[in-house]
Amino acid sequence: MASPQMTGAEIVVQALVDQGVDVIFGYPGGAVLPIYDALFKTDKIRHILVRHEQAAAHAAEGYARSTGKPGVFLVTSGPGATNAVTGLADALLDSIPIICLSGQVASHLIGSDAFQEADTVGITRPCTKHNWLVKRPEDLSRIMHEAFYVAKNGRPGPVVVDLPKDIQFAEAPYRGPENIAHKTYVPKLKGDLKAITQVAEMIGKAERPILYTGGGVINSGPAASQLLRELARSTGFPVTSTLMGLGAFPASDKQWLGMLGMHGTVEANYAMHDCDLMICVGARFDDRVTGRIDKFSPGSTKVHIDIDPSSINKTVHVDVPIVGDVAHVLEDLLRVWKAKGRQANKQALARWWQQIDEWRHVKCLEYKPYQDRIRPQQAIQHLYKAVKDKDIYISTEVGQHQMWAAQHFHFEDPNRWMTSGGLGTMGYGFPAAIGAQVAHPKALCIDIAGDASILMNMQEMSTAVQHDLPVKVFILNNGYMGMVRQWQELLHGGRYSHSYTEALPDFVKLAEAYGGKGLRATHPDELDDKIAEMIETPGPVLFDCVVVTEENCYPMIPSGAAHNEMLFGTEKEAHEVSEEGKILV
Amino acid sequence: MSIMKEEIQERHCLAALVDNEAGVLARVIGLFSGRGYNIESLTVAEVDHEGHTSRITIVTTGTPMIIEQIKAQLGRLVPVHKVVDLTVEHDSIEREMALVKVVGTGEKRVESLRLSEAFRARVIDTTHSSFIFELTGAPSKIDAFVNLMRPLGLVEVSRTGVVAIGRGASDM
Ligand SMILES: Cc1ncc(C[n+]2csc(CCOP(=O)(O)OP(=O)(O)O)c2C)c(N)n1
Ligand SMILES: [Mg+2]
Numbered sequence: 001m002a003s004p005q006m007t008g009a010e011i012v013v014q015a016l017v018d019q020g021v022d023v024i025f026g027y028p029g030g031a032v033l034p035i036y037d038a039l040f041k042t043d044k045i046r047h048i049l050v051r052h053e054q055a056a057a058h059a060a061e062g063y064a065r066s067t068g069k070p071g072v073f074l075v076t077s078g079p080g081a082t083n084a085v086t087g088l089a090d091a092l093l094d095s096i097p098i099i100c101l102s103g104q105v106a107s108h109l110i111g112s113d114a115f116q117e118a119d120t121v122g123i124t125r126p127c128t129k130h131n132w133l134v135k136r137p138e139d140l141s142r143i144m145h146e147a148f149y150v151a152k153n154g155r156p157g158p159v160v161v162d163l164p165k166d167i168q169f170a171e172a173p174y175r176g177p178e179n180i181a182h183k184t185y186v187p188k189l190k191g192d193l194k195a196i197t198q199v200a201e202m203i204g205k206a207e208r209p210i211l212y213t214g215g216g217v218i219n220s221g222p223a224a225s226q227l228l229r230e231l232a233r234s235t236g237f238p239v240t241s242t243l244m245g246l247g248a249f250p251a252s253d254k255q256w257l258g259m260l261g262m263h264g265t266v267e268a269n270y271a272m273h274d275c276d277l278m279i280c281v282g283a284r285f286d287d288r289v290t291g292r293i294d295k296f297s298p299g300s301t302k303v304h305i306d307i308d309p310s311s312i313n314k315t316v317h318v319d320v321p322i323v324g325d326v327a328h329v330l331e332d333l334l335r336v337w338k339a340k341g342r343q344a345n346k347q348a349l350a351r352w353w354q355q356i357d358e359w360r361h362v363k364c365l366e367y368k369p370y371q372d373r374i375r376p377q378q379a380i381q382h383l384y385k386a387v388k389d390k391d392i393y394i395s396t397e398v399g400q401h402q403m404w405a406a407q408h409f410h411f412e413d414p415n416r417w418m419t420s421g422g423l424g425t426m427g428y429g430f431p432a433a434i435g436a437q438v439a440h441p442k443a444l445c446i447d448i449a450g451d452a453s454i455l456m457n458m459q460e461m462s463t464a465v466q467h468d469l470p471v472k473v474f475i476l477n478n479g480y481m482g483m484v485r486q487w488q489e490l491l492h493g494g495r496y497s498h499s500y501t502e503a504l505p506d507f508v509k510l511a512e513a514y515g516g517k518g519l520r521a522t523h524p525d526e527l528d529d530k531i532a533e534m535i536e537t538p539g540p541v542l543f544d545c546v547v548v549t550e551e552n553c554y555p556m557i558p559s560g561a562a563h564n565e566m567l568f569g570t571e572k573e574a575h576e577v578s579e580e581g582k583i584l585v
Numbered sequence: 586m587s588i589m590k591e592e593i594q595e596r597h598c599l600a601a602l603v604d605n606e607a608g609v610l611a612r613v614i615g616l617f618s619g620r621g622y623n624i625e626s627l628t629v630a631e632v633d634h635e636g637h638t639s640r641i642t643i644v645t646t647g648t649p650m651i652i653e654q655i656k657a658q659l660g661r662l663v664p665v666h667k668v669v670d671l672t673v674e675h676d677s678i679e680r681e682m683a684l685v686k687v688v689g690t691g692e693k694r695v696e697s698l699r700l701s702e703a704f705r706a707r708v709i710d711t712t713h714s715s716f717i718f719e720l721t722g723a724p725s726k727i728d729a730f731v732n733l734m735r736p737l738g739l740v741e742v743s744r745t746g747v748v749a750i751g752r753g754a755s756d757m
Contacts, residue, residue, distance in 0.1 A: 121608060126619050130663040133607065150663055184604060185663045310657035313650060 003173035008137050009034035011174050012101065012163065015144035017044045018177050021072050023063070023438055024048070024101075025056040029076025031103025031116060034168035048438055048467055051459040053080050055431035057087020057158075058457070060098040062435025065418045066393050068221060070097040070151050071435060077103040078116030081162075082123065086425060088158045089127040093422025094244060095219055097156035099147050100124075106166040107135065120162045129157030134164065137172035145177040154187030155308040156219055187307055191324030191332060199279070199303050199320055200336040206277035207348035208355075209237045212260065212289075215244030215421070216282020216306060218414045220326035225249070225414045227330035228281065234337065235344050238356060240268035242283050243406055244421040251410035257356065258365075261289040262557050263403040266566060267359040269555075272297050273563035274355070279303045282326045285316040286422070287584070295562035305329045364555045364568065365407050374524050376401065376476045376547040380408040380448065383474060386531045391443040392416060393436040397429040397453030400482035400553040405448040427456030430473060434460055437469040444472070444535065451477040452501050454542075461514035464540040472534050474543045475507060478551065486552045491577055511542035520544040559584035592648040596625070597672040598679055598749045599656065600757060604664035605631050605639040612662050613641055622647060622655050626681075626724075626746035638666065642748050644724075667757065675751030682745045683727045684709075685718045689738030697737040704730045715740075 006014060012035055016024065023046040028036045039047055050056045053075045060071025075084050081102040091098045105114040121133045130150050132143045143161055151159045203209065211232060217224045225248045232239050232255050239249045240260040249256055258265035260272055269291075272278065278300045283289065285304075290296045293315060304311075304318040305326060312321040322329055367377050380401075394409060395418040396402040402419055411417050418436060420428035433447040447454075454475055464471050484499040508518030517537050521530040521544075534541045554569035560581020603609050610629055617624050625644040632640045645655060652670070659668045671677040685706070687697045690713070701708065701718050704726065710717040720730055724747055731742055751757060 122611070125608065125612060126615055135607070154661075184666050308657075308661060310654065310661050312657070313653055317650070 003175055005171050006174045007034065007038070008134075008140050008163065008168040008170050008172065009038040011140045011172065012144060012168070013038045013042055013045060014174055015141055015177070016072060017042075019145070019148045020069070022046060024072040024074055025050055025059040025063075025435065026074030027053050027056060027076065027080060029080050029103060029116070031077035031105060031165050032074060032080075032101075032163070032168075034165065035074060035101070035103070035163070047074075048434075048463065050431065050463050052457065053083035054086050054427065055434070055457050055460045055463065057084045057098065057100065058090065058425075058428050058431035059435035059438070061087065061091050061094075061096045061428075062395060062418050062432030063439045064096050064098055064435075065432070066415050066436035067439045068415060070099055070148060070156075072099045072101070074101045075103070076116065077105055077120070078118045081118055081120040085124060085127060086423075088124055088160065090420055090423040090425045090428060091158035092127050092129065094420065095156050095215060096158065097151040098158045099151050100158065100160045102160055102162050103168075104133065104162045104164040107164045108166070110164065120160065124160045127158070128160050131160035131162065133162045134167050137167050137170035140167060140172060141175045142180065145180050146182065148177070149180065149182055150185060154185065155216075155311075188323055189307075189325040189328045191305065191322040191329035193332065195320050195322045196329065196332050197336050199322070199333060200340055202277055202301060202303070202320075203235055203237075203279075203337060204340065204343050205345060206237075207345055208271075208275045208352045209235070209277040209279065209349075210271050210275040211237050211239045211279050211281060212241075212272065212283055213239060213245045213248055213281045214242040214283025217245055217248035217326050220282060220307075222414060224282070224327035224330060227327055227334060229253075231330055231334055231337075234334070234342050236346075236349050237279075238271055238353070240264070240272065242286065242289055242421070243419060245283060246406060246417045247411035247414045250412040252412060259406050261286075262291070263407065263553055263555065264557075265407075266362045266364040266555060267356050269557065269563040269566060270359045271356055275300045277301050277303070279305070280318070281305050281330070284311045285314065287315070288421075290316060291557045292560055292562045297563070369524060370548065372523060374521065374527060374545060374547045376404050376478065376551055377408050378524065379474075379476060379527065379545050379547055380404050382527045383446070383448075383531055384409045386528065386535060387444055387446070390535075391440070393418065393433065393440060393443055393445045395419060395429040395432040395436065395445070395447045397447065397449045397456075398424045398426045398483075399450040399453055400478070400486065400551070401448055401450045401476040403553045404476070409448070426450075426453040430454060430457050430460050430471070433471045433473075434464055434469055437464075437471050438467070445470075446472045446474055449473050449475045450482065451475055451479060451504055452481045455505075458510070461511065461516055461540060461542070465515040468539070470537070470539050470541075472541045472543060474534070475545055477504070477507070477544050477546050478549045479504065480549055482551070483553070489552070490558060491582055507542045507544035511540075516540040516542060518542050518544065520546065522546040592650070594646045595649060595652060595672075596644065596646050597652050597670055598677065598747060599643045599645065599659070600669045600671055600749060601641045601643070601659050602632075602666040602757065603639050603641060603662075604666065605637045606664055609639070609664045610641070612664070613643075613659065616658055616662065617645075620654075620658065622651065628746040628748055642746070644747050669751070669757045671749045671751060676753070677749050677751045679723055679747050679749040680721055681724050681727055681747050682719065682721045683731070684743045685720060685731060685734055685739065686715060686741040687718065687734050687738045688715045688740050690714055693737045697734060700730075700733050700737075706730065
């Protein structure tokens with residue numbers, strides 16, 4: 001059967017269609033005009049015009065995170081591609097499958113400093129999982145399908161396909177995605193059964209166990225979250241999660257300890273410190289999680305389930321590494337555990353839970369509301385109560401508000417929570433919420449934002465209005481780069497060097513200027529009504545929630561400290577950050 | 586347990602079989618520089634023209650944990666077929682070639698020629714006042730030869746870097 005001849009631009013579009021893509025985010029320019037022309041001629045792909053290429057990347061991430069499918073975006077050469085770099089780096093650190101199609105100057109001009117030429121594959125090589133510069137039209141369809149394969153399989157991540165303009169015009173045969181077996185990249189899905197059996201035995205003996213879960217559970221797919229729940233139920237083990245893994249295990253479950261790490265709960269962090277068996281499922285011992293590494297969970301036997309061999313023994317030595325996909329490994333583990341008669345050490349576990357309950361009694365997230373001013377935790381709690389039974393997708397920007405959202409907003413299901421964990425990218429949340437909204441037009445998509453972060457991609461209000469995307473931006477406006485100020489208090493004697501956001505815009509007027517709706521709450525009594533109004537508004541809303549300025553985010557493990565050296569923000573707490581701690585971020 | 590700063594540094598020779606595609610060397614080198622790993626030597630050449638594969642030989646140093654990281658990081662690069670640690674997984678042979686230019690006359694010139702014979706170096710170019718020696722051997726042998734030539738008029742050295750292969754009948 002002869003393959004049909006198509007232009008490069010048509011091949012790109014056909015490959016997208018064959019990969020099941022029905023929407024892409026993008027921004028046009030000279031080097032991608034042939035592809036835009038091909039898009040003009042098809043009704044199979046919807047194009048969401050963003051206002052900045054960084055936002056296209058984050059929107060693709062939000063789309064991917066909320067659907068489990070890869071997100072696709074299209075940018076022009078030179079500045080279009082360089083603007084996308086932050087989004088690519090973000091997706092790399094958080095293992096989000098996105099595909100960036102970038103225009104490039106014509107092949108014969110490459111290397112000549114042509115107009116809008118940038119070495120896109122060179123620039124993006126360290127911030128992608130893989131990238132390709134297409135050199136021959138006959139390679140194009142293979143590379144397009146390979147790009148999807150690489151982005152989705154193994155540990156997911158961002159890829160770039162750089163498309164010189166002559167390639168977009170040239171004709172070549174098109175090949176579909178069938179039978180594309182990859183020569184070199186074949187990640188291992190099944191874990192080693194001997195190791196899995198060993199873990200099943202350890203589970204039976206453990207006295208103080210913990211399941212430390214992460215974003216890998218979510219990336220592995222909905223089955224993995226179900227299997228995790230089953231494992232927790234049948235073992236009776238407590239469960240904690242990283243920032244990236246929230247939602248894989250239901251927050252309403254009594255075995256849930258809350259998030260762990262720098263701003264995690266007392267019960268989660270103390271349990272991590274004191275446990276005798278730690279089963280890490282799809283998490284990577286990130287420095288936000290471990291705190292001081294030589295004091296990290298000193299007495300535990302550590303099991304690590306991860307699809308990426310390079311995550312194992314990277315920072316923390318583990319006793320039982322299992323390379324494989326979370327769902328596959330948990331399935332086998334459950335089978336072996338059941339076959340062994342699922343005998344957990346009930347007595348020891350009861351004592352362990354007693355200890356955990358004592359830690360829970362500290363009520364580390366509790367706060368007292370004020371009469372006349374809104375506390376940020378309170379704002380999140382009210383928002384949570386108002387929307388929790390709806391079909392919701394929540395994203396955040398980066399800062400204190402992000403941590404308060406992680407602490408006080410509770411998730412029951414995977415794929416509902418989108419936040420920039422690894423890179424910590426201010427400006428991520430709004431476009432990510434837009435991406436989620438595009439994927440779930442009827443859902444309630446909310447970006448929990450900070451007053452500083454939101455300004456980093458504020459222009460996307462225009463995107464939301466143009467495409468009828470009723471995204472809600474809930475700004476915890478403390479007038480500060482709160483997280484920066486908190487660190488300046490902790491490490492730099494309260495010298496607030498440039499962390500006060502002077503000359504903030506009037507967010508209500510700003511929303512209106514874009515053609516959206518603006519709302520403001522300044523008093524606790526008006527919070528619920530205004531939140532209800534936000535939810536009922538059919539279009540995009542900027543909600544300016546004016547909160548107390550001086551609030552800090554606790555509990556906190558300061559840099560260079562261990563899990564059992566948490567700060568609670570009480571007056572009497574005199575804390576000196578160690579010299580080694582100060583150099584850490 | 587964490588990475589101890591005092592942990593001993595080990596020297597390892599790694600071989601990676603890679604797809605001979607554009608940018609693959611940049612990926613490998615970028616991985617080392619980006620993550621702060623050491624490269625003592627790196628060599629690369631196509632080894633299978635039909636199969637489009639090249640072999641990269643890297644000599645690196647690091648703690649055992651870092652060496653494991655390097656192998657895992659190399660292994661997950663998309664165009665990498667296989668990574669083998671020739672220092673631990675095989676009894677292996679390392680070889681390097683050097684071209685060494687020595688300029689001088691009289692006693693020193695005679696001495697350099699005499700020493701080159703002891704090292705089984707070949708003279709591949711000569712003038713009345715210079716020799717170029719070609720020498721193959723383990724890196725330590727080349728070091729030794731170069732050091733001996735230093736007082737005898739050494740002016741230039743060009744080394745290939747290490748290539749290595751496992752002993753015996755099995756392939757990598
Ligand atoms: C792009 C980017 N630049 C700088 C930072 C460093 N940073 C981390 S949090 C923060 C302040 C965020 O302020 P805001 O959005 O108002 O959130 P708040 O902490 O006040 O809730 C800054 C500047 C970052 N994370 N991302
Ligand atoms: Mg702020």
